[in-house]
């Protein structure tokens with residue numbers, strides 16, 4: 449029997465810092481790229497509760513990746529606050545980063561490392577005990593059909609294989625908050641199915657999932673709640689039922705609501 453909690457994104461026995469059940473809280477977030485003057489995120493407010501799968505939707509250039517990069521500590525915002533598990537995530541500290549697992553849209557894994565070497569390196573960084581590493585990683589490697597390639601250099605991996613290896617790494621550390629940027633792009637249908645199952649399983653184990661996607665029917669089927677970002681602002685958020693009640697005028701699908709909400713926020717001249 450395992451003696452430690454299933455989620456080890458914080459030291460064993462560490463209390464939850466967010467007793468209100470909010471795992472991710474973003475408030476008044478602003479990010480402008482100085483070089484171009486583009487305001488990518490414009491006073492964004494958003495909350496994700498523990499145990500939820502939250503889908504972060506929006507058209508191209510809406511600000512999804514920028515928001516995600518702030519959450520995981522890659523970018524510093526100009527204004528606003530981000531809390532993960534009740535802990536300030538800006539500036540990013542090792543303590544908060546331990547709670548977050550991240551799968552970027554194009555994982556830049558070290559190409560000269562072999563798949564298992566990458567996982568070993570991550571296990572070293574996160575202090576996963578040697579005797580637990582195989583037990584944690586191997587079932588994920590098998591489910592995502594990476595077993596045959598695990599001894600090959602990452603340079604030989606396809607985009608989808610890199611994404612899957614990044615997911616194994618992120619899940620292996622058992623983060624409290626798993627953040628994924630467009631996780632389904634480039635995956636074959638079977639891998640996409642397994643990935644969705646793993647995300648669901650992660651929430652059953654007490655974790656929380658926040659992911660961006662363009663695939664609206666996946667968001668519709670998988671997410672407990674979704675938020676739609678447009679021009680850097682959250683223009684709609686809630687369960688599908690709530691979105692239907694608030695935004696739909698006879699619309700039924702998330703796609704129709706998405707089009708309605710984002711169209712409503714286009715400048716008049718562009719409609």
Ligand SMILES: Nc1ncnc2c1ncn2[C@@H]1O[C@H](COP(=O)(O)OP(=O)(O)OP(=O)(O)O)[C@@H](O)[C@H]1O
Pocket residue numbers: 481483484486487488506507508509510511512513514515
């Ligand atoms: N490094 C950067 N320098 C300048 N502008 C940027 C940079 N990265 C993104 N932007 C701009 O910021 C805005 C938001 O981009 P972001 O990548 O966050 O959107 P997104 O919703 O993830 O888009 P997509 O769905 O196309 O990936 C866009 O106008 C984009 O052109």
